[in-house]
Amino acid sequence: MNLILMGPPGAGKGTQSQRIEKSHGIVQLSTGDMLRAEVASGSDLGKEAKDVMESGGLVSDELIIAMISSRIDQDDCKKGFILDGFPRTTPQAEALDAMLTEKGLMIEHVIEMKVDDEAMIKRITGRYTCAECGAGYHDEFQKPEKEGVCDQCGGTEFTRRADDNAETVRGRLQAYHEQTAPILSYYKEKGAVKSIEGMASIDEVTEQLNAVLG
Numbered sequence: 001m002n003l004i005l006m007g008p009p010g011a012g013k014g015t016q017s018q019r020i021e022k023s024h025g026i027v028q029l030s031t032g033d034m035l036r037a038e039v040a041s042g043s044d045l046g047k048e049a050k051d052v053m054e055s056g057g058l059v060s061d062e063l064i065i066a067m068i069s070s071r072i073d074q075d076d077c078k079k080g081f082i083l084d085g086f087p088r089t090t091p092q093a094e095a096l097d098a099m100l101t102e103k104g105l106m107i108e109h110v111i112e113m114k115v116d117d118e119a120m121i122k123r124i125t126g127r128y129t130c131a132e133c134g135a136g137y138h139d140e141f142q143k144p145e146k147e148g149v150c151d152q153c154g155g156t157e158f159t160r161r162a163d164d165n166a167e168t169v170r171g172r173l174q175a176y177h178e179q180t181a182p183i184l185s186y187y188k189e190k191g192a193v194k195s196i197e198g199m200a201s202i203d204e205v206t207e208q209l210n211a212v213l214g
Contacts, residue, residue: 001026001080001213002105004087006184007113008176010124010169011198012205016113017082019206024213026080034067035059045070065095072103083107090182110187111212113198113205117173120199124169131157 001024005013017028038046045067052059072081087093100106126139132155137144144151187193196208
């Protein structure tokens with residue numbers, strides 16, 4: 001089973017991907033992780049990507065498709081994969097489909113995690129993590145049991161991402177909607193899109209996903 005999870009930053013795609021990995025035995029593929037792995041491996045693809053990135057350029061769609069193609073040929077992808085962060089444009093979706101068709105594969109599900117933008121801004125801007133162990137918290141939804149003390153390691157230093165502010169988050173949401181609307185239309189024409197309520201609790205979102213995936 002091959003699927004694409006779509007949703008803006010902070011929608012919970014990473015959390016749900018980890019749960020799908022465990023429940024369905026399929027692998028989450030992040031293009032960012034794949035790029036770093038290719039560069040670290042010193043492969044021809046990695047060397048090409050490294051040269052582009054070091055010169056300040058953007059890695060081409062062709063290179064990313066070649067990287068995904070190489071990755072899904074590996075044994076751990078035999079049961080399927082979850083794509084996170086790709087495709088971001090309709091030409092990328094078309095190139096991905098063409099590559100998969102050559103392998104006799106296809107994207108079975110494109111799952112859109114629908115969110116409310118203003119609630120999303122509140123969710124993201126309230127996030128912070130323990131500087132010691134990386135445990136995640138939220139000003140409103142997930143406070144430490146003892147104020148100022150990490151539940152996991154007892155640390156008392158916490159950090160927030162500099163870009164987790166309302167203005168930046170609003171810009172990221174706008175960019176997401178502008179970029180992904182055409183991709184959703186592309187996959188809707190193929191009958192592949194299912195929408196779920198991304199603002200529900202983590203467990204409820206998992207239940208919705210399982211109902212789609214079977």
